[in-house]
Amino acid sequence: MDDSIDDADPSPGSHVEQDDNDILFFEADESVETDPCFDLEQDRRAPPINLPLTDTDCQIDDPxxxxxxxxxxxxxxxIRPLLDRLYDEYDYSIVYCLLANRVQFLREQSSVVHQSTSIARANLCELLAIRIIRNFQEDNPGQGGLLTLSKILVEGFDPFSGAPEDVQTSGRYPQWPIQNRGGHERKITALELAIISESKNFISSPGCQRVIEAVYQGWIVYTPLSFVDLLPNHFEYQPVSLYDPQKAPLLNHRRLIVPRSRYAIEFVQYIVLVVLYILAMMHRGTNALWMYETLFISYSAGWVLHEFAAIIEHGWTIHSQKLWSFLDLTFTLIFTVYVIIRGCEVTIVSMERGMALNFLCLAAPVLLTRLAFNILPDHIVFISLHAMMKEFLILTFLATWCFTGFLLALQWLATGDESTTIPGDFTIIKWLLWIWFGLDGTGIEASVQFHAILGPGLTIAFAFLGNTLFLTILVSLLTNRFSKIVTSETVEIQFRRAVLTFEGVKSDAIFAYPPPFNLFALVILLPLRCILSPRTFHLTHVTLVRISNAPLLLVIGLYERHRQWATVSGRKSSRPWQFTGFSPHGDIQAVFEVEPPLYVQEEADELDGLSEMGFSDNDAVSRLSREMRPPVVFSLSNAKVGSPR
Incomplete structure (x- = not known):
């Protein structure tokens, strides 16, 4: 690592070069030799991703x-001994290693014997990552510090980087055929590990939020890493750097993968999908149905392709963290079944018409609910619904499994007595459903038709288990889950925003084409990729993207040149007045924009230093309250303002 990091140019568009950011091996310090839980020679042969694992195993043996x-x-x-041991201002991979160890500890908690201890070790890894990212933020202020934090969080690292060839060959798991990325294969970012491990406290830390906000606004740009791309285009690799709109081309196709712009584009595309769906359903039975249905099918096919590419880009584990992922999957299944039925109606003459459109009606509650999720993505109710959906589906599956057992028992019991009228299967299912939801007790009264004793016994037992017990457990679990989410509302919102930001930076070239043009791009460009050279294919792709998105790219470029970077650089507005001038409380905002005196900043730093040394907040405040000078006092009258006492 050269010394250019400390002297990084903070100007927009500059970036810090890191010569050994891919080398995950580092020499242990002299203090390691005295640690009985650590072997120095083993550390020189194993990647440092195992170092936090060894340290936390030695330090944490209790839950x-x-x-x-x-x-x-x-x-x-x-905490402090581990920080002194692990923190190195030139080692950007330590946060990645800690989060990777957290993922491993959470995986080990499946063992009942070590469950509590593994959770404690996972929490320790997250806490250490928070403290280390905080140290990096304090040691690297300004835009250069933002670039450093971005390298830590969104630059990829390979867990086996630097390991011997035999270790890499025997240790790696087989994966999907690796796509050539110019040396960036099999790499994962620290932010992705934080999302996988649900390190919500780490994501809500100030340093991490600073990077997430910069990536979301497009101030930090980089080439993202992905698992599989449908239309890969890896000819150019852009390292993590600051973006300067004044130096970038006016029609910059890379601005289409900025999360803020990406979210707005996808929202407009979804609005178009909903409008086409409504038009197709409103023109059922008219001569214009074929036109609207053709538009809806072609556009929806491109939209489904977009969702499929988003799922395989980082895997279902990441994609499922989006609030509306289960709604998108539901609509995809409904649309697929609709297309199959519609195709059968067209090809099979004797088949009844209208069944496909009847099935497509099921998409209405899904599409409109998803629209509400898009409008209010940070609302605690929608976040709670997404979090509780997993538990609800698991309990519903268990209840359905038990329901099937009672259904079979009643069916077999009914066939055993030929002297009585046997209810049909549909009738039995209807009775059980009514009992389950507490709507009607007809099934209990008619249970004597199955057996005079066993019939009522089965239905009453089902009423207790399926209605009373199941609903009690379901309400208790969902209430407990909702209370936890409300308690940590801010953390949950920041975590969902991090998921949107991470997924918003797209790697696949297919995302540059809006539906349904992405279908044509996949059909035409994918075969051309096998014929053309990587450079020619890249130039062809960029040209097509700029032509198809020219108006949008022009608007984005002009907007960023006049508004966005002016906010980042802190330049004052050119307007001679502010809206706060019409408010009698404008000075409340103005007083906090004034830099405090130097001695006030020094005393605040001292208070923060005491907290770092392990003093509790009460001890530190009680001590400083005797040593600090009186606070700065501003006169609230028209009298002459004196100097601070």
């Missing part, structure tokens, strides 16, 4: 809670 880990005593005995 500590997060409250215990944040106490001053635990901070002095465990």
């Amino acid at each position: 500590y809670s997060l409250d215990h880990m944040t106490s001053p005593r635990f901070n002095n005995l465990v």
Whole structure:
């Protein structure tokens, strides 16, 4: 690592070069030799991704809670020694290693014996990552510091980087055929690991939020890493760098993968999908149906291709963290079945018409609900619905499984007595459903038709298990889940925003083409990729993207030149007045925009330093309250303002 990082140019468009950011091996310090849990020679042969694993195994053998880990005593005995051991201002991979170890510890919690201890070790890894990212933020201020934090979080690392060839050959898991990325294959970012491990406290930390906001606004640009691309275009690799709209081309096709612009584009595309769906359903039975239905099918096919590419880009684990992922999957299934039925109606003459459109009616609640999720993505109700959906589906599956057992028992019991009238299968299912939802007790009264004793016994047992017990458990679990989400509302919102930001930076070239043009791009460009050279294919792709998105790229380029970077650089508005001039409370905002005196900043730094040394907040405040000078006082009258006492 050269010394250019400390002297990084903070100007827009500059980026810091890191010569060894892919080397995950580092030499252990001298203090390691005295640690009985650590072998120096083993450390020189193994990647440092195992170093946090070894340290946390040695330090944590009890099921500590997060409250215990944040106490001053635990901070002095465990956190600070580990920070001194792990933190290195030139090692950008340590946060990645800690989060990778957290993923491993969470995977190990499936063992009942070590479940509590593994959770404690996973929480310790997250806490160490928070403290280390905080140290990086404090040691690297300004735009250069933002670039450093971005390299830590969104630059990819390979877990086996630097390992011997035999270790890489025997240790790697087989994957999908690796696409050539010019040396960036099999790499994962620290931010992706944080999302996979649901490190919500780490994501909500100030340093991480600073990077997420910069990536979301497009101030930080980079070439994202992905698992599989439908239309790969990896000829150019853009390292993590600051974006300067004044130096970028006016029709910059890379601005289509900025999360803020990407979210707006996808929202407009979804609005078009809903409008076409409504038009197709409103013209049922008219002569214009074929036109609207053709438009809807072609556009929806391109939209489904877009969703499929989004799923395989980072895997279902990441994509499922989006609030509306289950709604998109539901619509995809409905549309697929609709197309199959519609194709059968067209090819089979004797088949009844109208069944496909009847099935397509099921998409209405899905599409409109998803629209509400898009409009209010940060609302706690929608976040809670997404979080509770998994538990609800699991309990519903278990209840349905039990329901099937009672259904079979009643069917077999009915066939055993030929002297009585046997209810049909549909009638039995209807009775059980009514009992399940508490709508009607007809099934209990008619249960004597199955058997005089066993029939009522089965239906009453089903009523207790399926209605009373199941609903009690379901309400208790969902209430507990909702209360936890409401308690950490800010953390949950920031986590969902991080998911949208990470997924918004697209790697696949197919996302540059809006539906249904992405279908034509896949059919035409994918075969050309096998014929053309990588450079020619890249130039062809860029030209087509700029032509098809020229108006949108022009609007984005002009907007960023006049508005966006002016906000980032802190330049004052050219307007001679502000809206706060019409408010009697404008000075409340103005007083906090004034830089405080130097001695006030020094005293605040001292208070922060005491917190780092392990003092509790009460001890630090009680000590400084005796040493600090009186606060700055501003006169509230028209009298002459004196200097601070």
